[in-house]
Amino acid sequence: MNVxxxxxxxxxxxxxxxxxxxILTGCNKDSFLQPKRNIEMTIDSRxxxxxxxxxxxxxxxxxxxxxxxxxxxxRVNGKIPNEPREKIEWESSHYWTIKFGDTxxxxxxxxWRGLGWQxxxxxxxxxxxxxxxxxxxxxxxxxxxxxxxxVIAPMWNMKGxxxxxxARCGGVVKVEKIILK
Numbered sequence: 271m272n273v274x275x276x277x278x279x280x281x282x283x284x285x286x287x288x289x290x291x292x293i294l295t296g297c298n299k300d301s302f303l304q305p306k307r308n309i310e311m312t313i314d315s316r317x318x319x320x321x322x323x324x325x326x327x328x329x330x331x332x333x334x335x336x337x338x339x340x341x342x343x344x345r346v347n348g349k350i351p352n353e354p355r356e357k358i359e360w361e362s363s364h365y366w367t368i369k370f371g372d373t374x375x376x377x378x379x380x381x382w383r384g385l386g387w388q389x390x391x392x393x394x395x396x397x398x399x400x401x402x403x404x405x406x407x408x409x410x411x412x413x414x415x416x417x418x419x420x421v422i423a424p425m426w427n428m429k430g431x432x433x434x435x436x437a438r439c440g441g442v443v444k445v446e447k448i449i450l451k
Contacts, residue, residue: 306347309442311358311418313342313435317448324432324447327424335405335423340446342418344439350416356439358418362406363434366425372397406435424450 315325316339329336344356368374375395380387405428407420424433428450437444 307440308347309356309440310345310348311342311437311439311442311444312344313340313418313437313444313446315340315446315448320449324449326449326451327422327433328451329424329426329429332426335425337421337423340406340420340422340435342437342444343416344412344418345416346440350414351412352414355411357409357411358420359409359438360406360420361408361436361438362404362422364405364424364428364431365402366405366428368397368401368403370397370400405433422448 315327317325317327320326327336327338344351344358346356373394374397377393377395379390379392381390382388405424406422410418410420412418418437420437422433422435424431431450433448433450435446435448437446
């Protein structure tokens with residue numbers, strides 16, 4: 271074979287090898303190995319809105335956390351994610367601190383006395399470490415109907431603040447502002 275023909279074949283193979291490498295290095299494993307995912311997610315505070323579109327949560331307890339459920343829905347490529355279900359990560363702008371030595375609860379031992387229960391004794395449960403406590407559950411998975419749910423639990427001393435909650439799933443981010451009234 272002619273040396274020029276061999277050189278041309280080598281150059282031709284090298285050109286296609288370089289093109290292939292450029293194509294492969296331009297893709298990350300997520301986009302190369304998995305089909306495109308179009309995620310549609312909504313969150314609903316289930317609270318009244320003020321004139322600025324912020325949700326308003328009227329705190330009801332001065333002593334404990336004020337519990338409220340946030341809902342929403344998720345679809346991937348127009349369908350409810352089933353297997354696997356989608357993990358939604360939640361964050362809140364607010365935390366509270368439980369201090370070392372704080373009483374966090376009471377355990378009651380009871381006995382049945384024929385007509386009802388009678389408390390025999392009780393033990394106070396004391397916190398052993400100062401810790402920050404988030405005001406929102408950190409994650410959830412969608413239900414069979416595509417609904418998503420989490421719980422917020424602000425404290426009374428946060429009254430007057432505006433809490434920001436963030437939901438994330440697969441690059442989609444939803445933000446809700448909640449006035450703590």
